[in-house]
Amino acid sequence: MTEYEAVIGLETHIQLNTQSKIFCSCKADSWNDPPNTNICPVCTGLPGVLPVTNRVVVEKAALLAAAMHAEIQPVSFFDRKNYFYPDLPKGYQISQYDRPLARGGYLDVPLPDGTTRQVTIEKLHIEEDAGKTKNDNGRRLIDFNRCGVPLIEMVTGPDLRSADEAAQYLIRLRQLLRWLGVSEADMEKAHLRCDANVSIRMVGADYLNPKTEIKNVNSIVAVKEAVQTEIERQIREVEAGKRIEAWTLEWDEDAGVLRKMRSKETEADYRYFREPDLLPIHISEAWLAHILQELPELPLERRARFISQYGLPEYDADILTGERSLSDYFEAAVALYPSDPKRVSNWLLNDLMRMLNESGKLASELRLTPDYLVEIIRLVDAGTVNTTTGKSLLDKVEASGKRPGEIVNAEGLAQVSDTGAIRQAAQQIVSANPEQVQSYRKGKTTLIGWFVGQLMRETRGKADPQLARSILEELLSE
Amino acid sequence: MELCDLSAEQIASLVHKREVSAREVLEATLNRVSLVDGRPGQLGIEETTPDDEKYVHAFISLTAERARVQADEVDRRLAGGEDPGPLAGVPFTVKDIFVVRGTPSTAGSRILANFVAPYTATPVERMEQAGGIMLGKVNLDEFTYGSSNESSAFIPTPRNPWNPAYVPGGSSGGSTAAVAAGEGALSLGTDTAGSIRQPAAFCGVVGMKPTYGRVSRYGLIAFGSSLDCPGPVARTVKDATLMLSVIAGRDPHDQTSVTVPVPDYASRLEAGVKGLRIGLSPDYFRITFVDPHTGELIERPIDPEVLAATRRAADVLASLGAEIIEDVPMPHTHYGIPAYFVISRVEAASNLHRYDGVKYGYRTPEYVTDLRDLYRKTRGQGFGLQPKLRILMGMYVSAAQYSEQYYVRALRVRSLIRRDFETIFDPSGAYRLDALLTPTTPTTAFTMQEVYGDSVLMQYADELTVPANHAGVPGISLPAGLDRKGLPIGIQFLGADYAEATLLQIGFAYEQATLGEDWRKRKPQVVERLAV
Numbered sequence A: 001m002t003e004y005e006a007v008i009g010l011e012t013h014i015q016l017n018t019q020s021k022i023f024c025s026c027k028a029d030s031w032n033d034p035p036n037t038n039i040c041p042v043c044t045g046l047p048g049v050l051p052v053t054n055r056v057v058v059e060k061a062a063l064l065a066a067a068m069h070a071e072i073q074p075v076s077f078f079d080r081k082n083y084f085y086p087d088l089p090k091g092y093q094i095s096q097y098d099r100p101l102a103r104g105g106y107l108d109v110p111l112p113d114g115t116t117r118q119v120t121i122e123k124l125h126i127e128e129d130a131g132k133t134k135n136d137n138g139r140r141l142i143d144f145n146r147c148g149v150p151l152i153e154m155v156t157g158p159d160l161r162s163a164d165e166a167a168q169y170l171i172r173l174r175q176l177l178r179w180l181g182v183s184e185a186d187m188e189k190a191h192l193r194c195d196a197n198v199s200i201r202m203v204g205a206d207y208l209n210p211k212t213e214i215k216n217v218n219s220i221v222a223v224k225e226a227v228q229t230e231i232e233r234q235i236r237e238v239e240a241g242k243r244i245e246a247w248t249l250e251w252d253e254d255a256g257v258l259r260k261m262r263s264k265e266t267e268a269d270y271r272y273f274r275e276p277d278l279l280p281i282h283i284s285e286a287w288l289a290h291i292l293q294e295l296p297e298l299p300l301e302r303r304a305r306f307i308s309q310y311g312l313p314e315y316d317a318d319i320l321t322g323e324r325s326l327s328d329y330f331e332a333a334v335a336l337y338p339s340d341p342k343r344v345s346n347w348l349l350n351d352l353m354r355m356l357n358e359s360g361k362l363a364s365e366l367r368l369t370p371d372y373l374v375e376i377i378r379l380v381d382a383g384t385v386n387t388t389t390g391k392s393l394l395d396k397v398e399a400s401g402k403r404p405g406e407i408v409n410a411e412g413l414a415q416v417s418d419t420g421a422i423r424q425a426a427q428q429i430v431s432a433n434p435e436q437v438q439s440y441r442k443g444k445t446t447l448i449g450w451f452v453g454q455l456m457r458e459t460r461g462k463a464d465p466q467l468a469r470s471i472l473e474e475l476l477s478e
Numbered sequence B: 001m002e003l004c005d006l007s008a009e010q011i012a013s014l015v016h017k018r019e020v021s022a023r024e025v026l027e028a029t030l031n032r033v034s035l036v037d038g039r040p041g042q043l044g045i046e047e048t049t050p051d052d053e054k055y056v057h058a059f060i061s062l063t064a065e066r067a068r069v070q071a072d073e074v075d076r077r078l079a080g081g082e083d084p085g086p087l088a089g090v091p092f093t094v095k096d097i098f099v100v101r102g103t104p105s106t107a108g109s110r111i112l113a114n115f116v117a118p119y120t121a122t123p124v125e126r127m128e129q130a131g132g133i134m135l136g137k138v139n140l141d142e143f144t145y146g147s148s149n150e151s152s153a154f155i156p157t158p159r160n161p162w163n164p165a166y167v168p169g170g171s172s173g174g175s176t177a178a179v180a181a182g183e184g185a186l187s188l189g190t191d192t193a194g195s196i197r198q199p200a201a202f203c204g205v206v207g208m209k210p211t212y213g214r215v216s217r218y219g220l221i222a223f224g225s226s227l228d229c230p231g232p233v234a235r236t237v238k239d240a241t242l243m244l245s246v247i248a249g250r251d252p253h254d255q256t257s258v259t260v261p262v263p264d265y266a267s268r269l270e271a272g273v274k275g276l277r278i279g280l281s282p283d284y285f286r287i288t289f290v291d292p293h294t295g296e297l298i299e300r301p302i303d304p305e306v307l308a309a310t311r312r313a314a315d316v317l318a319s320l321g322a323e324i325i326e327d328v329p330m331p332h333t334h335y336g337i338p339a340y341f342v343i344s345r346v347e348a349a350s351n352l353h354r355y356d357g358v359k360y361g362y363r364t365p366e367y368v369t370d371l372r373d374l375y376r377k378t379r380g381q382g383f384g385l386q387p388k389l390r391i392l393m394g395m396y397v398s399a400a401q402y403s404e405q406y407y408v409r410a411l412r413v414r415s416l417i418r419r420d421f422e423t424i425f426d427p428s429g430a431y432r433l434d435a436l437l438t439p440t441t442p443t444t445a446f447t448m449q450e451v452y453g454d455s456v457l458m459q460y461a462d463e464l465t466v467p468a469n470h471a472g473v474p475g476i477s478l479p480a481g482l483d484r485k486g487l488p489i490g491i492q493f494l495g496a497d498y499a500e501a502t503l504l505q506i507g508f509a510y511e512q513a514t515l516g517e518d519w520r521k522r523k524p525q526v527v528e529r530l531a532v
């Protein structure tokens, strides 16, 4: 049987998380806002209006370009892409064509098998979004809220080789976008949109076969499923001796099937020309330097450093660098507790992550600062509190915002290691529960756990559990 | 002399001193409108009547009540000791290509006939904030596409106040006709290829196209976005200076408006021309055009009376101490129209995309089968002939397969034209000119319907004005006499980037030196008639 490989390129549209739109001062994010509430003469294309470039859009785009290792152009131009559609109020989209903001670039995507796929970037430019059209009982309704929302269009080379790789690329891209703080990158909210170009060929071949384009996929899972479905379809077609035609397909998520969209009769001529209403984007060296000050260590670099510098397992490093503020939190904690980074990682992975998931907060938003976390770990290390109390302190600190030590003192949570006090409590329990004592002495020694539990309850968890157990065993064996 | 015939400067001065009220000036002007303008341009009129042929028809919408409120406000502020600004009580009109909040903003087109703008164009706003009183919106060629004002969908179209059988020129013909007839001392026009200067020449008024970016385009319904310049129309150089001072300057709504500081134009007005170097170019003394049938280049000298007026102006300036430099080469002048033909149409076709019947303006009342049908019928019915021609040509020359051959080439020609100007104005070059003196137009006004319909020939009315739009440099047209038919002749001064002050200074010197000439005492026919 013939071996096939898939050749996949992804075309992404990334919604930047600026306050205002790209060419006017309307609010950019209209999620949850009623239709046509964040609009003005400029973004609805009234006669006579002119666009004015939002500098923050250029800065965020340049930051992304730098993170993609693309070459930022000192001069780039806006162009008009002309076409008619009701949700495009000017009848042209302001985009960039032959002189985009950045050229080249790549993203290294680590794959689950430990290898890395370098995905090249063919195109990275700034453009404005169009509005939304929806059909309502034979009427066509238009919401202009999204008109003029800043987008980056980023197109990869045909470098991905499986549906899984396509998903991995998007996961890493989403991570990077959030890491840089340039986009919320939420596919469900269309902050990150993806079209996939898919073709297949014999393994080892270096030519490209006709491709199909899959549109309307709005989650990473959907991209993976849609691409996989299309790869399988193409293999079936080729095996059956048929040719692959350059269709545009639409993914029906509910039915899990691809549907053919109306074929484009001919490639549309957008009659691109320079936007005369806008000046070229000049990025001076000084401005670029200012922008790049904001360029952080990138997630994959940090992941590698966590492994080499702190000796973390790959699993820990991957999770800790999944999100920027968590990784910053980790580093801040390790700086205060340099002796055992893995111990810090365990606290983060086991307990802090739970708190973050439950609260929906970012690590940086916790009242339980790295400083407080380390104080708790040290209280446990010193035997001042036991591990259980230590873990319960996490929530208490978060709830109150107080120092862990302060809470321990105020609530008298310090561990009781005083043999006399524990013995006294143990004797009370033994005399108060003659039935259980009898059962124990008749051989049901598993009851020791019950006795320890009683004692811990009596001492409100402060007793050193090891000590409690040995004293109880001693009293019960008498 | 009636209040409406006073200059803007005189009106503002009298109003400031409270010798007359803004309201009195306004009422005198409205009275003049009622006497000379006839019925306003409107949709649905197929034929004009013989009676229409006696009137100017500058207006599309006269907003008298709005103006009265503004005039009373100016008077109230003056009574309260406030200064309403340098245009206090000065009535002005606005070419109906600018949007003004709450007024119809039609562009002279059926497709925008019902459009009422929710915001005001920056230059209009600045004039109103300076105390100016907007009388209303005046007619123009549809979307400014023309040089005679005959292409407006709003009929009757404007006529030349000097002789209503003649066109006022265009596309700011409503503006220049209104100013010439005393219907407002000032008007805000636009110039894309000569659309202020050419009708100013035809109507015997002062018209200035400032440097590209000197005046904000925000609120100007776009034609050729890289060429369009708002500018003043006035009866005197001083008034043009006054108006330019108000409308010039950086606008945060227009990224192409420049940050170059606006000089005090008035302070240099009376500095004279002694020592200034003023050039004459033979390339501006002829027109060259393509024979539409054979494709051959045909060269014709300009009208001898126009040429004579230009030479006479050079003599006047020489007598005032200017140095006249003859034979200045401007070798790419005759490519101006073909390059303009391509560039302006590519931009225009794109700029017209937004008129689709979806959001505002005209929508076909007929049944439509689908979206394409809606577009096709709306645009087919809403646009007149001139927009349609520009869309067709614009789509053609910007199509992927032709763009290199036409559009890209036209852009190269444009930079050559720009280089012509850079060469002559270069302060360390061979010519070191302060200004180039040229005729504004190859002929004086033509009669109604004489040229209309021949869109190629119509373009050549702009051959001497369009190079400044390509190059972005400023130009001013001044009245320089009347021809034997009694029609005004215009001369033009072109300058380097931001040399408006120099052009105004030269214009003022010329105007003052010729104040006593006989032709200056003549009035436009429609005004003369009132005295009888």
Ligand SMILES: [Zn+2]
Pocket (backbone or CB within 6 Å): A021, A024, A025, A026, A038, A039, A040, A041, A042, A043, A044, A148
């Ligand atoms: Zn807006």
